[in-house]
Amino acid sequence: MAELVRIRKKKLQIPISRLRSMLKQIEEKEVDFEEIRKNLDFTASLLEAVYLDGTRQCLESEDDLQQLQSDGVPSEVTDWLASTFTQRIRRPLRRSDEKPKFRSIVHAVQAGIFVERMFKRAYTATMPDQPAAVINCLRDVDRWSFDVFALNSGSSDHALQTLFFELITRYDLNSRFKIRISCLTEFLSALERGYCKYNNPYHNLVHAADVTQTLHCLLLRSGLVHWLTELEVMASLFAAAIHDFEHTGTTNNFHIHTRSEFALIYNDRSVQESHHLSAAFRLLQDDRLNIFINLTREEWMEMRSLVIEMVLATDMSSHLIQVKAMKSSLQQQERIDKPKALSLLLHTADISHPSKPWALHSRWTKALMEEFFRQEYFEDLLNPAIIPSLLEAETGDSGLDSFIT
Ligand SMILES: Nc1ncnc2c1ncn2[C@@H]1O[C@@H]2COP(=O)(O)O[C@H]2[C@H]1O
Numbered sequence: 593m594a595e596l597v598r599i600r601k602k603k604l605q606i607p608i609s610r611l612r613s614m615l616k617q618i619e620e621k622e623v624d625f626e627e628i629r630k631n632l633d634f635t636a637s638l639l640e641a642v643y644l645d646g647t648r649q650c651l652e653s654e655d656d657l658q659q660l661q662s663d664g665v666p667s668e669v670t671d672w673l674a675s676t677f678t679q680r681i682r683r684p685l686r687r688s689d690e691k692p693k694f695r696s697i698v699h700a701v702q703a704g705i706f707v708e709r710m711f712k713r714a715y716t717a718t719m720p721d722q723p724a725a726v727i728n729c730l731r732d733v734d735r736w737s738f739d740v741f742a743l744n745s746g747s748s749d750h751a752l753q754t755l756f757f758e759l760i761t762r763y764d765l766n767s768r769f770k771i772r773i774s775c776l777t778e779f780l781s782a783l784e785r786g787y788c789k790y791n792n793p794y795h796n797l798v799h800a801a802d803v804t805q806t807l808h809c810l811l812l813r814s815g816l817v818h819w820l821t822e823l824e825v826m827a828s829l830f831a832a833a834i835h836d837f838e839h840t841g842t843t844n845n846f847h848i849h850t851r852s853e854f855a856l857i858y859n860d861r862s863v864q865e866s867h868h869l870s871a872a873f874r875l876l877q878d879d880r881l882n883i884f885i886n887l888t889r890e891e892w893m894e895m896r897s898l899v900i901e902m903v904l905a906t907d908m909s910s911h912l913i914q915v916k917a918m919k920s921s922l923q924q925q926e927r928i929d930k931p932k933a934l935s936l937l938l939h940t941a942d943i944s945h946p947s948k949p950w951a952l953h954s955r956w957t958k959a960l961m962e963e964f965f966r967q968e969y970f971e972d973l974l975n976p977a978i979i980p981s982l983l984e985a986e987t988g989d990s991g992l993d994s995f996i997t
């Protein structure tokens with residue numbers, strides 16, 4: 593966008609200076625009509641070109657919406673797609689300050705040493721007291737086909753703790769950031785409790801573990817990990833682990849339309865994502881849970897900013913914008929903005945299950961369908977036309993509170 597503005601400004605410089613020169617001629621009463629005619633002609637054609645260019649840009653962004661529409665697709669579906677994958681009714685996220693770009697030579701050298709150290713630790717980081725089933729599962733932690741459900745059963749419903757612990761140890765981030773094991777354990781227990789708060793079939797600690805492992809796999813297999821500092825790897829894993837913390841099992845649109853407490857707090861903007869971030873960072877306010885207590889102020893600021901950007905980008909309504917921005921950066925061979933690349937990677941991991949082996953994908957799909965159906969049930973409950981009859985049929989009373997627990 594900044595590039596477009598720059599090109600447009602440059603294009604307009606010549607006609608602006610010609611207009612100024614004509615004004616000067618008129619002011620000085622030294623009018624050369626032929627020159628003025630030529631200058632006006634030139635200025636008009638340039639303005640027309642800029643106008644057409646602007647119109648084309650607008651039409652191109654409309655294309656994204658049109659891609660979602662096709663004959664035979666019910667309007668409810670296209671509406672849902674548009675409200676889920678675009679920000680049609682919302683203002684685009686405001687870009688924060690210029691973000692750091694890809695690394696300097698010093699960072700590259702540091703990263704090389706870091707990755708080498710990580711590979712030396714592979715498969716040795718598992719806690720000695722872990723059950724054999726867990727150790728077995730973790731052997732596949734670098735694979736796309738990693739079975740997070742098996743890890744969850746093997747670890748007695750502690751997939752997130754187990755996986756995060758394993759990855760942090762493997763990348764040696766606990767040493768780098770002086771994270772005490774007891775603090776990490778306390779933090780991870782609190783994190784898991786938050787994921788259990790609403791008893792969601794899909795948005796639970798297994799999903800968080802899945803997304804964290806998938807992000808690790810993407811970083812490793814794409815080689816991107818070589819381009820990241822330890823702080824960026826830490827931020828990425830942390831962002832993945834917290835990205836759906838205390839998810840209510842309902843969508844942002846549900847919050848907005850029911851005028852929920854969260855929608856009111858976050859002014860209808862990325863309602864859930866804002867809450868996941870806020871609630872997870874709130875955990876760190878307690879020193880006993882603050883795994884980043886030993887970071888310098890600068891490290892903390894960088895970490896927090898990156899995590900916020902990444903988690904906000906998991907809002908599905910920024911999907912098309914993100915994909916389009918990355919495509920255009922790649923086409924124009926621009927330098928890739930690191931936080932943008934990491935955000936897209938986290939978003940990719942978040943919606944990756946359809947590309948996983950069938951057994952995993954079908955299990956995720958069933959869980960998600962179940963969650964969507966529950967939401968529909970709540971929607972019916974909140975529909976004034978349905979509430980009385982439904983409540984009488986189900987509970988015999990007419991109080992909503994006793995129903996939604
Ligand atoms: N296979 C799928 N089909 C439709 N929606 C999906 C699918 N997988 C994930 N999602 C949605 O994509 C969202 C990505 O962010 P969340 O994990 O918060 O919630 C996820 C689901 O609501």
Ligand SMILES: [Zn+2]
Pocket residue numbers: 799803835836906942
């Ligand atoms: Zn998610």
